[in-house]
Amino acid sequence: MSSSLPFTSSRAFLKTQYKHRDSLEIPQHILPSKVHSFTGDVSTPEVLLSRDNDHEPKLSCTLRQAIGQAEVSSIILDFGFAVAGIPVIRVATIQHTSLPVRLDITYSEGFPGIERHGGDGPFPFSAGADTQRRNRFRIRGPGFYEAKHVQGSQRWMRITLVSREPCSISLSLAAFKPTTENTPLDQLPGYFACSDTQLTDLWGYGARTLQLNCIPARTVPSPWQVSEDMGILVDSQRCNAYGWGGEWTDYEVEFEGMVIDGGLCWGVRMRPTGGLLFVLNVDPGGSSTTLELWFGLYNKPQKTLIPLLLESKDLTNLGIVSGKWYKFKCICIGIEEYKVFVDAQLAGTFKRTNSDASEPTSASEAPAGFPAIPQGSVGFGAGEDQICRFRNLTVKSVNPSKILYTSGLNNTSVLGDFGVNFNQLPYIFDGAKRDRYAWTADIITGGPSLYYSTAGLKYIRGNIEASMMRSTLKNGESGLLPGGMPPGREFERNPKDTMFKVLSANYSMYLILAVFDFWLYTGDDILILTYWEQIKGCLRYIEEMVNDAGLIAAKGMTAMDYDYYNGAQSGVATKRNVLYIAALRKCATMAQSAAIDDQEAAQLYLSQASRTANSINKTLFNSETGHYMITTDRPNGFQQETHAWLLTTGIAPEPIQASLLQKLNDLCTGTHNNSPTQFSAETPDVPTTISPITSTFHILACLQAGDVASAEHILRTVWTPMCDTSSPHFTGTTWEFMNPDGTPFEDQFCSYAQLFSVGPTSIMSRFVLGVEPITPGYKTFLVAPRFQMDGVRWAEGRVPTPTGEPIVVRWEMFDEGWRLWCRTPGGLKGVVKVPTEVWGRKKSVMVNGVVMDDGSGEIRIGGGEGEEMDIEIFY
Known part of the structure; x- marks a missing residue:
């Protein structure tokens, strides 16, 4: 029986070659896409946009500095979107009375930075990044010249002749040698598209951000x-x-x-x-x-x-x-x-x-x-x-x-x-430009988005393994787990160093949550078995921090979190205790698995989680304000992230959940497009900022409560400035944080390719397309489109699985009904859950061309060698 609800979109997305994507990566320089402008005496800059095909110098771009010339000769090149690699130039000729000729090449993610002497840097925090965002090349003759280090993210490049007159230099190449994967987004293991092109693009911006931050082993050279x-x-x-x-x-x-x-x-x-x-x-x-x-x-x-x-x-x-x-x-x-x-x-x-x-x-x-x-x-x-x-x-x-x-x-x-060797493991960095550090916190949102898009599992595992291997917890010892890893640290060295270790309670719990997510999406029992003793040792140590009221208290470095600009959460922090409960619950699930099978530990963790949840509601909830305090040291104000976590974990009692969600949504005032801020206006001693990571948690809280309209408002308003291709800040990637006017917070210091800001990529695959694992490794999974955004009539995509084959879904809304087609790999079992609003309008249902007389709106799929299912709902 032919369908009366034909899909609008093509089937081209089904023909991916993602299994062979590595072979698609032909080594070649990344060239600029456009000459933005030039000053001084510059001729034929457009030749820098084309590639040498015969390995011989082609026509060249010449920069000259003549006697008495007032303007410095300089070119600004536009790469179109953020790219990464080692800067490289090819010099055709030089003319100067004395050598070397000095040529400065400057880099910036946003356009405002490229107009500054040092680009958008320097960034001295991490040895994993080139401190400078301006390389000085000292040219003594024709040939290739490379910078000594990686520039991790930039859309813009400026070339400036700085030697004194008279002199000239001719270049036939100004580019980057790629150090990260540049697989076309439609050829990634994961894929998402929908009828709203801005949402489709936003999914891709998250995937591109992940590509820039995923660093293969031995690709970060020493400084x-x-x-x-x-x-x-x-x-x-x-x-x-x-x-x-x-x-x-x-x-x-x-x-x-x-x-x-x-x-x-x-x-x-x-x-x-x-x-x-x-x-x-x-x-x-x-x-x-x-x-x-x-x-x-x-x-x-x-x-x-x-x-x-x-x-x-x-x-x-x-x-x-x-x-x-x-x-x-x-x-x-x-x-x-x-x-x-x-x-x-x-x-x-x-x-x-x-x-x-x-x-x-x-x-x-x-x-x-x-x-x-x-x-x-x-x-x-x-x-x-x-x-x-x-x-x-x-x-x-x-x-x-x-x-x-x-x-x-x-x-x-x-x-x-000195901790400045090459990176021994593949890592996923927090930011491609800075810090270029293998932190654990950023994986909380970056990890799920990676599992839905690039599927670069080795990078997430690299961060986890690095922190766990640096842990000194052995033979039942207790302690915190390292919160990050400088890329040049060698694992063969004594782990008890004094310069490279950051120990924070929150970062330790982020690491545990990252381990759980990795296990959920991959089914990798070996990982949790390998590091189970370190995880237990960390939980023991954190339990020792619990006071008589049943809550964790912390100060100093132990109390730090990724939002350093908001200050340490010293004292008894609500969020820290919520993280502890989340970690305990996840560890209870891992303990109950066949891989660990430690039922005693599972019961202990659930008991501790219940105690701390009760203590949060008893001690940290302020009945006068109707919300929870940030910390006992900072009792005033309302924090977005804390309350989002309280709702997604279900710790906040049901009678107050609606009022807390309303308070969260009340943060959507006072900014350029009513994006939510991290704190309420009366919160003291914090800057007014828009945070993509905390807004991701906010969206998840809304979706869990069924408040789809608020979830859509947050997703669209927070990330809209990043999608504006006409903006001088556009990079095709997702930003770290923003001012109330939608510009990057902290000016050019802001990371424009920030791992923890890629939340929409996983949200759209999980809730709009509707696919998520129920048990580790997608052994059982759910297909349940449940984030119906305004104007989205159809969605299609692939979700990678450990089998090597993806779960493929496409659905579309019609005036006459609704249709979903799904293909599942062999050995996996799933349930397709028809959206409630669709099922409520049904007059007839067909599955694979056969009329289904009755049902609950949940249709089982898979379990064999692989299966395709076509569901049509007629109104």
């Missing part, structure tokens, strides 16, 4: 280059410290340093948050030399990491010049002055006062007389536009004299010592 006879070469990079020196106190540091261009930098008494940096600045020819003492990670500011200049000394009399080795010695003893020697000559002393001052949370908050840093490690770096070498390092303690560390700095093992 240092090692030579057997010349030590380490460092070019404009933050100071990176020896990983096991964080508890060193009084010591002497001796090393040899060579300035190649601009100067050099070393650090003492360094901790993960920064330390004391000595920055030597050498003008060309040695005409002026200064030695500066800074507190921070770098001598140029990141938006949230503002360094503090403490003191500066004029060392011009020492005659330091480029290209020559000098012996440096730095003495750090108690609260005495720092002493610096160059070739055994005292170069300067740096005073230490106010010895009782505590370390500031940021350099800009440093008290007068700071620093009073009693301990920390030793590191090396290079300031902005500096390139230098170091070798023959020795660190000796004082009283008694003992060698703490020594290295010629001329063997690649030194990269592991």
Whole structure:
């Protein structure tokens, strides 16, 4: 019997080659799509848009700087959307009276950043990212030139000729060597499209964001280059410290340093948050030399990491010049002055006062007389536009004299010592531009979206394995789990380092939730079996943090969360306790599985979860305001994320759920398009921001309550600015956070390709298309379209499964009825649940062309070798 409800969309999406997508990735440079503009004397810039086919230089683009020319010669190239890779140029010819010719290449995700000298950087927080967003190329002749490190996300590139006139340089290539997958979105394992093209595009923007953040193993090069006879070469990079020196106190540091261009930098008494940096600045020819003492990670500011200049000394009399080795010695003893020697000559002393001052949370908050840093490690770096070498390092303690560390700095093992090696595992980063760090928190929303789109399971597993392998919990020990992983950390080294570990209660629980989600979507019993003891040890430790009222209390680093800009959630935080309940419940489910089969542990976790849930409602709910406090230390105000978690977990009692949902939806006022803010207007000491991750949780709370209209409003308003292709901020990816006017929060510091902002990708596959696992590995699954958005008449897509074949669904609404077609892989069993509003209008039902006389709106599918089902509902 032929259907009277023919699908509008084509069947092209069924013909994917996603199984062979790796073979589709032909190695080739990523070229710009358009020349945006140029200044000065530039000819034929459009040739940079085409590819060399014969491996020979084609026509070239020439930048010239003539005598008396007022404007600097510069080109801005547009790649159309955010891309990642190692910058590469091909020089056809150069003309200059002296070499090298200096060429700056600058990068930015949003257009506003490309108009700045340093692009949208620098970003000194993580060694996993190039500190600079501007590379200086020193050109000595024709040929290929590559940057030393990856630029993780940028739509815009600016090329500027900075050498003095007269000079010219001709380029036949300006591009990126890709370091991430660039599979076309319609060829990914997962796929989604619907009749609303903006929603289809938004799904893809999340998938593209995931591609940029998924980092294959051994693709993040070290920021240092090692030579057997010349030590380490460092070019404009933050100071990176020896990983096991964080508890060193009084010591002497001796090393040899060579300035190649601009100067050099070393650090003492360094901790993960920064330390004391000595920055030597050498003008060309040695005409002026200064030695500066800074507190921070770098001598140029990141938006949230503002360094503090403490003191500066004029060392011009020492005659330091480029290209020559000098012996440096730095003495750090108690609260005495720092002493610096160059070739055994005292170069300067740096005073230490106010010895009782505590370390500031940021350099800009440093008290007068700071620093009073009693301990920390030793590191090396290079300031902005500096390139230098170091070798023959020795660190000796004082009283008694003992060698703490020594290295010629001329063997690649030194990269592991300082945590700056290549990435041993594949990772999924929090942000493609910054932090480029394998955090666990971002997987909470990023993980499900990955499972529905790119299916890059190895990247999620890499983050999980990295944190678990770095855990020191063995043989029944208790403790928190590492919250993240710097990509250059080596696993063969002692896990008890002092520089690379972040221990936070929330991040530990995020990791546990990420493990559960991985297991749910993949059915990977081996993963939970491997790390079950660490998970139990973490839960034991967190249980020890529970007070007499049955609630977790935390302070300091233990109380930190990913929304650092809102401050620590010290005291008894509602969200932290809700996370604990969620983790306990998920662990109870894993304990009850055939893989773990620990019924005693399951009952214990459920009992603890019930106790803490009761305590939350008894202690943290304010009956006068009608909502829950943020923390006992911050009792005033209303937080979006906390209440979304309370609703999705069902902890909030049913009688108050409707009023809490209304309070959540009341946050949708006061912004440019009524997007929800993270906090109510009366909440003190927090910036007014729009957060995609907390809005994702808000959407889930609405959908769970059946408030589809509010869920649609939030999804459309929060992500609409990211979908505006005419915006100077458009990158085809999803942003970290926004101001009330819809622009990126914290200006160009904002990550425009942020993992935790990809929530719509999973939401649309799970709720609009309607597919989700019920038991691990999709052994049983549900097909239930239940997020009917205004104007969406049809949807179609693929959902990857562990079988290697996807679940494929397409549905469409007609004036005469509703139709759904589904194909399932062999061995999986599912239930198709017809939307309630459709089933309520039915007059007749056909399944695979056969009239179904009765039913409940739930139709079973699968269980054999694979099955196709065609359901038609006639009104």
